[in-house]
Amino acid sequence: EAGVAQSPRYKIIEKRQSVAFWCNPISGHATLYWYQQILGQGPKLLIQFQNNGVVDDSQLPKDRFSAERLKGVDSTLKIQPAKLEDSAVYLCASSLDWAAYGYTFGSGTRLTVV
Amino acid sequence: SQQGEEDPQALSIQEGENATMNCSYKTSINNLQWYRQNSGRGLVHLILIRSNEREKHSGRLRVTLDTSKKSSSLLITASRAADTASYFCATDYGGQNFVFGPGTRLSVLP
Numbered sequence: 001e002a003g004v005a006q007s008p009r010y011k012i013i014e015k016r017q018s019v020a021f022w023c024n025p026i027s028g029h030a031t032l033y034w035y036q037q038i039l040g041q042g043p044k045l046l047i048q049f050q051n052n053g054v055v056d057d058s059q060l061p062k063d064r065f066s067a068e069r070l071k072g073v074d075s076t077l078k079i080q081p082a083k084l085e086d087s088a089v090y091l092c093a094s095s096l097d098w099a100a101y102g103y104t105f106g107s108g109t110r111l112t113v114v
Numbered sequence: 115s116q117q118g119e120e121d122p123q124a125l126s127i128q129e130g131e132n133a134t135m136n137c138s139y140k141t142s143i144n145n146l147q148w149y150r151q152n153s154g155r156g157l158v159h160l161i162l163i164r165s166n167e168r169e170k171h172s173g174r175l176r177v178t179l180d181t182s183k184k185s186s187s188l189l190i191t192a193s194r195a196a197d198t199a200s201y202f203c204a205t206d207y208g209g210q211n212f213v214f215g216p217g218t219r220l221s222v223l224p
Binding site: 004033035040041042043044045048055056091093098099100101102103104105106107108110 | 117144147149155156157158159206210211212216
């Protein structure tokens with residue numbers, strides 16, 4: 001089966017610019033997650049979707065971050081405007097049954113804000 | 115913080131030796147998972163262990179869970195250079211997603 005696809009692989013932007021990341025989960029996986037992983041730390045959940053509805057966005061900085069999952073399949077995560085501290089790897093994951101099988105992660109997008 | 119904490123933060127061993135990493139957590143959980151992350155890549159799911167299980171095996175991996183001590187351990191036997199990676203435990207705390215710890219960075223030297 002195809003894995004979780006993410007693009008772009010790398011992105012360098014200046015602070016105050018905007019950026020968008022794209023994720024295509026594994027076909028049939030209803031649950032989709034966006035995680036932020038700062039260098040040397042574990043991933044931190046930003047937002048969780050079940051189909052196209054938001055389950056948990058409690059740690060999403062909503063003044064600058066937004067995410068959507070149109071038609072319950074692909075998802076985009078946007079940052080506007082970006083800050084230096086947003087430099088991180090943004091990981092997308094999907095799950096068929098998270099409690100039984102865990103997550104399948106994409107390779108991530110490494111964002112550098114200069 | 116609800117996250118689990120892995121110990122040690124970093125570990126260096128020789129190829130062929132066993133590597134043991136531990137994860138401690140604070141409150142009751144339903145499930146605990148271990149993931150591996152190679153440098154510059156996404157995380158790969160290794161093993162999920164439920165709160166009513168005490169031990170699980172997968173190839174050279176053995177995971178134990180002690181709910182009375184709120185801790186889990188990951189043992190990699192006969193380590194290889196390819197096992198060099200960061201290892202994370204993730205706990206659910208009865209919620210709808212998993213919270214990741216800061217990880218253990220394992221280096222297996224040839």
